[in-house]
Amino acid sequence: MVDKSLRVVVIGAGMAGILAAIKLLEDGINDVVVYEKADRIGGTWRENTYPGLTCDVPSHHYTYKFERNPHWTRFLPPGNEIQAYFERTCTKYGIDELIRFNCGIETASFVAGRWHLQTSLGETDVADIVVAATGVLHQPNIPAIQGMEDFLGDLFHSARWDHSIDLKGKRIGVIGSGSTGVQIISALAGQVAGVSHFQRTPQWIMPVENGYFSAEERESFRTDPDALDAAMGTEQYLANVEGYTQAITGSKLDTRAQWSAACLQNLEQNVEDPELRELLRPDHEPMCKRLIFSPDYYGAIQRPGTFLVREGIETIEAEGIRTLDGVLHKLDAIVLATGFKADRFMRPMTITGRNGVALESLWRDRPKAYLAVAMPDFPNFFMLNGPNGPVGNFSLIDIAEHQWDYIAQCIARIRSGECREISPTHAALEGFEEERVVAAKTTIWYTGGCTSWYLDDDGIPSSWPWNYQRFVDKMKAPDWNAFECVI
Ligand code: NAP
Numbered sequence: 001m002v003d004k005s006l007r008v009v010v011i012g013a014g015m016a017g018i019l020a021a022i023k024l025l026e027d028g029i030n031d032v033v034v035y036e037k038a039d040r041i042g043g044t045w046r047e048n049t050y051p052g053l054t055c056d057v058p059s060h061h062y063t064y065k066f067e068r069n070p071h072w073t074r075f076l077p078p079g080n081e082i083q084a085y086f087e088r089t090c091t092k093y094g095i096d097e098l099i100r101f102n103c104g105i106e107t108a109s110f111v112a113g114r115w116h117l118q119t120s121l122g123e124t125d126v127a128d129i130v131v132a133a134t135g136v137l138h139q140p141n142i143p144a145i146q147g148m149e150d151f152l153g154d155l156f157h158s159a160r161w162d163h164s165i166d167l168k169g170k171r172i173g174v175i176g177s178g179s180t181g182v183q184i185i186s187a188l189a190g191q192v193a194g195v196s197h198f199q200r201t202p203q204w205i206m207p208v209e210n211g212y213f214s215a216e217e218r219e220s221f222r223t224d225p226d227a228l229d230a231a232m233g234t235e236q237y238l239a240n241v242e243g244y245t246q247a248i249t250g251s252k253l254d255t256r257a258q259w260s261a262a263c264l265q266n267l268e269q270n271v272e273d274p275e276l277r278e279l280l281r282p283d284h285e286p287m288c289k290r291l292i293f294s295p296d297y298y299g300a301i302q303r304p305g306t307f308l309v310r311e312g313i314e315t316i317e318a319e320g321i322r323t324l325d326g327v328l329h330k331l332d333a334i335v336l337a338t339g340f341k342a343d344r345f346m347r348p349m350t351i352t353g354r355n356g357v358a359l360e361s362l363w364r365d366r367p368k369a370y371l372a373v374a375m376p377d378f379p380n381f382f383m384l385n386g387p388n389g390p391v392g393n394f395s396l397i398d399i400a401e402h403q404w405d406y407i408a409q410c411i412a413r414i415r416s417g418e419c420r421e422i423s424p425t426h427a428a429l430e431g432f433e434e435e436r437v438v439a440a441k442t443t444i445w446y447t448g449g450c451t452s453w454y455l456d457d458d459g460i461p462s463s464w465p466w467n468y469q470r471f472v473d474k475m476k477a478p479d480w481n482a483f484e485c486v487i
Contacts, residue, residue, distance in 0.1 A: 014135050017043075437460055
């Protein structure tokens with residue numbers, strides 16, 4: 001068996017790209033370069049720095065499995081600690097030296113058995129394998145609200161927080177009631193002159209507490225692996241993830257009912273004013289949109305100086321936001337917590353596969369990939385957190401790790417010389433897509449009476465529509481019958 005030397009290009013130095021680079025080095029593949037369009041690693045956690053930024057996954061489960069973090073200060077990890085964790089890990093595993101910063105990939109074409117890439121700096125590179133780790137939510141969704149350019153105050157998207165602006169004593173408007181908007185409102189309430197929350201669609205909120213780990217606890221996690229294991233309760237955590245995904249798919253309706261009851265109780269018990277309570281009551285089923293975990297939003301929205309605005313937005317004017325009832329809400333700054341374009345993935349890169357097949361033609365209807373990791377006509381090209389993979393209230397790090405185990409087995413076949421080019425067949429992708437769309441229509445994302453970024457242009461949920469365990473099982477070993485291997 002030969003052991004071909006391979007050059008691997010990883011695109012993106014966020015959580016998934018760093019993982020790929022670490023694993024490649026671990027496997028003895030040293031000719032690795034990571035292209036990163038920005039000047040720092042971190043992806044989502046570099047770009048999002050808004051006040052209150054927190055991940056909704058229990059801290060000790062929001063790490064790579066091979067690099068636990070005993071230092072988390074809170075039950076749910078704050079954004080700055082996550083960024084610091086990735087920076088530390090990147091340095092510790094020697095990945096910093098592999099990264100080309102401020103250097104995006106603009107085109108990638110598969111020609112004569114290899115990937116030819118062009119960077120934003122006008123350079124070219126040629127690689128045997130490409131790993132796209134470009135993230136899911138990275139292109140801000142900027143709504144087309146009339147008059148936005150007329151606003152005289154500061155206006156920015158939540159993922160482009162302008163820290164040069166001192167918000168003390170200012171009146172802030174936040175548009176959007178996803179996790180981001182909710183976290184920003186909770187952080188700003190009581191800290192600024194006034195904060196108005198413009199909610200087109202209220203959401204269900206799980207009152208997940210976010211306590212602190214004491215210095216003693218952190219010390220014990222650092223020095224005693226058993227203490228860390230005990231705190232993690234991995235078996236229970238994974239059972240919860242499985243239960244959550246079964247609730248989404250409808251195979252565990254009792255779990256769905258429990259989650260729904262907890263959200264309803266949170267609303268009924270923690271919002272005193274009946275009028276406000278009705279304004280905050282969602283019109284869809286819990287879990288239809290991604291659930292929001294927040295211990296303090298209802299408290300925040302009831303504070304003096306915090307205002308809920310359910311009236312639709314008509315225009316943005318020089319002085320603030322005018323709603324459809326004619327009221328002008330005077331503001332000094334507006335934050336667009338309006339989410340992301342969730343169907344972008346590697347785009348706007350121009351990617352061309354075998355025989356000149358354009359990614360845009362494969363993705364004409366919607367982004368798709370066999371088991372979310374690979375595509376026919378795009379040999380030796382793999383994705384982490386690609387289209388239709390699992391996304392939800394659980395760790396995407398864990399998802400990427402399982403995907404890597406699968407991709408590594410494909411790479412091993414290339415490396416051993418068994419296959420020069422490997423890609424799933426068209427039949428495999430079509431079969432997967434057919435099954436996926438049928439399953440997607442049975443999920444609560446489809447049946448729960450809401451819209452969300454989970455839905456594609458045809459209204460079909462674009463996330464993994466089955467339970468977690470099915471994903472884990474699929475990622476254990478590729479079914480080689482689904483792959484075309486060019487020798
Ligand atoms: P999001 O969930 O997509 O929410 C966007 C919000 O903006 C929605 O409330 C939407 O209203 C509103 N919106 C969009 N266009 C609008 C317009 N033209 N006028 C008025 N409102 C408009 O975005 P996100 O909150 O940034 O969250 C993105 C993803 O990241 C979510 O999955 C979220 O859970 C995740 N996230 C996770 C964490 C975490 O703790 N792990 C933290 C932050 C974010 P409609 O609902 O009416 O469309």
